[in-house]
Amino acid sequence: MPNPRFAFALFLSSYSPAFLIIAIRAFQHSCFLFWTSLLLAILSASAFLIFIRVAQSGGPFAGTVEEVEDRDGDLAAYVATYLLPFVMVSDPTAQDVLALAVFLFFIGVLWVNSRMIYLNPLLALFRYRIFLVQVRTQGGGTLPRAFLLSQQTDLNIGDGVKVDRLANGVFIDLTPRDASIRAQ
């Protein structure tokens, strides 16, 4: 798991599209909100890019999927909070901005503490899907059920995967997309 500061930056990155929407809505209405939102969107998205770059360069271990459940719906539910920018008035007061900041802070604390690292709409841009899986390591034991970020269009029981751990309960599948290795 990334350290708490970086994890919070990752949380902010999960809202980077929302920040971008806020920036667009604030354009020519609130200079402060426009630049703040734009900066947050760029910086947090950069943190995400660093994270995904490091995650993809990890040394995975080989395993086989023993149980799998599609959890893309979790991401859809999370994105529901993106309605937030649209309920904001276009020319917000300091109170509105402060209230939004406090809201984001508490959501962020929850996100970091609950290790919801897998809930990030930017992952979809990199074609990652969310699965809840149980993996048995090749030659080893069965791992506890965990979320798996995978670029595979489909994941089935018995598929071979090369996974690396991102955080407790969260793995990333580093198998090349739809690679023949899955057909074990």
Place this chain on the structure above:
Amino acid sequence: MPPFEPSEFPRDDLATKLADATVQVVFGYKNSPTNWDFQRLRLHEGLPDQFRETALAAAENLRDERVGRHYDPEWDLKSDEFLYLSNDPPVGGDFFTQLPNFGTFAEFQERRRIRQPNVWLVIAQLSDDTLAYFGAKITRSLVLERTSRLLRVVYRDEAFDALDETVITFRPSFDWIAWQDTLIVLNTQGFHGTFRDIPALVAKVDEHLSAVSEHVGIANLSDFAERIKSYPAMMVKLQRIVERADMHTRDPEVLRKYGQEYAIDVDWNGDQMVFDGSVEKQWNILRLLDEARTLGPVTGKHWDTSSKTEV
């Protein structure tokens, strides 16, 4: 069941399967000789390939340049030999029973001060759904501590710099390989340093000496016991005397004559062997009790055996 003969160990298979294995690197922390903790190192970029190459080099060296012999804790292992023993039941308490769960190990965290690991190992996931382990002891000389009194600076980026984090260096060789319930020992010192259970050996010294004393007395027995407890090699020898040899069960007169015939210098006081406090005499007492010579069926003479391990 592991193969019984060292020559039957599938060294070809190991080297072949390692070529496309997936590897992990793990640190082991010895809480006690039978209780271990582990941490998994995150490997990035080309590091997994490099560690696989290191393990592969060890497997190829084992296959091409070494001959095997049954495990003998006292054998002076040469660079072209390996020792072989069964790892069923596994050595090291919960060491090997935990390793298959390497996927659940906590990750090694970089900190300014870290707990010094006792062993590092490469875990190779082979295509036949087995795990091969390549391990080596981490000695203090391989750890450069940030607070080291000896090493305050390092040469980095063409300049001397302070060591801002503890650095652990890896030797490109392994002390042992474990695969298919078999342990291959490549470096006895590192192997024993990792797995020898000193407290268990110490606890058994008095019991072993009682077993010996039932047949042949030893003068100054308590001093003899204390001395043995301070030398792991002597404790291992004593354990083997009781568990495998039979000389200590023979009549004192037979032992005395045997010592004279084969020039093993042991002092006697009646039927008692005398421990005079010297290390040399102490070793001679243990040597005499650990003798294992074969009786030539034709000549009727005793001959040195090349190994004291039963076959």
